[in-house]
Amino acid sequence: MRLQRHLCEWFNDTPGKFLLEQEQRCLGELLPDLFGYYLVQMGHFGCLPDVMGRTRIRTCVVVSEEGTADGGGGPTFVTGDISRLPIKSDAVDAVLMPHSLDFSLDPHQVLREAERVLIPEGRIIVMGFNPASLWGMWHLLRRRSGVFPWDTQFLPLRRLLDWLSLLGFDIESVHYLMHRPPLRSEGLMRRLSFLENGGGHWWSLKGGVYVVQAVKRVSTLTPVEPLWKKAPFDVFGARSAEPTTRHSHDG
Numbered sequence: 056m057r058l059q060r061h062l063c064e065w066f067n068d069t070p071g072k073f074l075l076e077q078e079q080r081c082l083g084e085l086l087p088d089l090f091g092y093y094l095v096q097m098g099h100f101g102c103l104p105d106v107m108g109r110t111r112i113r114t115c116v117v118v119s120e121e122g123t124a125d126g127g128g129g130p131t132f133v134t135g136d137i138s139r140l141p142i143k144s145d146a147v148d149a150v151l152m153p154h155s156l157d158f159s160l161d162p163h164q165v166l167r168e169a170e171r172v173l174i175p176e177g178r179i180i181v182m183g184f185n186p187a188s189l190w191g192m193w194h195l196l197r198r199r200s201g202v203f204p205w206d207t208q209f210l211p212l213r214r215l216l217d218w219l220s221l222l223g224f225d226i227e228s229v230h231y232l233m234h235r236p237p238l239r240s241e242g243l244m245r246r247l248s249f250l251e252n253g254g255g256h257w258w259s260l261k262g263g264v265y266v267v268q269a270v271k272r273v274s275t276l277t278p279v280e281p282l283w284k285k286a287p288f289d290v291f292g293a294r295s296a297e298p299t300t301r302h303s304h305d306g
Contacts, residue, residue, distance in 0.1 A: 059121050061203045070237040073244050077232040079106050081266050086110040091148025097137040100154040138164045142172045152181045156210050170222045173271045181267045184209040189236040190263030212265050223273030231262030
């Protein structure tokens with residue numbers, strides 16, 4: 056709960072709220088192109104779950120250690136460890152990872168879990184802090200300060216792309232967000248908004264956050280039973296899961 060509290064506080068303040076606006080806008084462009092029956096978000100790391108309402112995928116699930124929701128409509132919340140998902144293999148059509156690797160003790164294992172539960176031709180969207188950016192400079196200077204989120208790991212994009220390739224993914228797109236430095240002053244952040252227009256064209260450094268979309272090209276040896284023949288939440292395997300809130304989207 057401590058991590059979730061820090062994230063909520065950071066994404067509600069400057070510069071986190073400026074980043075969150077850009078992340079939600081980017082997801083608003085990517086999610087409508089996803090199709091299928093199940094979308095799983097690994098962790099509840101600042102990206103508000105209401106962005107899932109923009110996808111055409113029928114059922115959206117958030118797997119989080121907290122496993123809580125603030126009530127009302129939205130995705131289903133399930134209590135679970137994202138490094139050991141309570142979901143069957145080859146069962147879901149899309150996986151959303153909003154900074155899931157940045158705050159994981161074993162990011163490679165978390166990514167392997169995402170690959171395991173995805174069906175062949177399933178899509179994955181990974182969002183992460185970019186060390187090759189102005190935000191990465193802040194991270195280098197303050198990573199030992201104990202100040203959130205600079206004391207977390209920033210996974211290099213090249214390493215993420217290598218991992219995805221080894222797991223059988225083809226990269227479909229890479230987007231960079233937030234080219235402004237992560238300043239605490241809201242006024243300065245607004246005045247520097249012009250930097251977003253030029254983006255990475257003005258300097259070699261990229262945006263503070265990357266968003267990678269990839270497709271799983273690995274085919275399974277045994278046919279996967281169509282999900283529409285299964286009862287809701289049959290994607291969950293023997294591992295313990297506690298759904299707390301349910302909401303489905305009609306395609």
